[in-house]
Amino acid sequence: MILGPGGLEDRRDAWLGVTLMAPCVRYPDHDHAPEETYLVLSEGEFRHGDSSWFAPGIGGSFFNPPGIRHAMRSGDRPLFAFWALWAGSPA
Numbered sequence: 001m002i003l004g005p006g007g008l009e010d011r012r013d014a015w016l017g018v019t020l021m022a023p024c025v026r027y028p029d030h031d032h033a034p035e036e037t038y039l040v041l042s043e044g045e046f047r048h049g050d051s052s053w054f055a056p057g058i059g060g061s062f063f064n065p066p067g068i069r070h071a072m073r074s075g076d077r078p079l080f081a082f083w084a085l086w087a088g089s090p091a
Contacts, residue, residue, distance in 0.1 A: 004085070015085040019072070026073040034085035036064040044079035046072045 001007035004015030015034070021027065021044075029047075038046070040060045045053040048062075048070035056062050064070050072079060 004087075013087055015087055017083055019079065019081050019083065021072070021074045021079040023074050023076055023078055025079075027071055029069050029071045031067055031069045032085070033066050034087040035066045036070075036083055036085045038062055038064075039082045040080075041082070042080040043077055044072060044074050044081065046070065 001015065001017045003009045003011050004017065005012065007015070007017070019027070038056070038061055040046075040056045040058065040062075042058060043055065045055050046062065047053050048064050049068050053073070054062075072081070
């Protein structure tokens with residue numbers, strides 16, 4: 001977590017973080033209320049809702065609407081991605 005709860009800047013309205021996963025790792029299916037956008041900086045696969053796994057490619061991005069179930073997985077190489085969540089009004 002870079003910005004957000006427990007991050008370098010403790011915020012409640014916007015969260016910005018980075019995911020770095022070792023090769024051949026699957027992040028579990030999960031969901032959350034805030035909408036989320038990813039910027040993918042390596043090879044990797046993602047799934048949201050009822051979609052099949054997809055690879056946005058290096059420099060690709062995509063959006064997860066609020067509450068949608070989603071997951072990610074790395075292949076033979078590490079997965080590296082930034083993500084941002086809009087959590088609402090500052091508190």
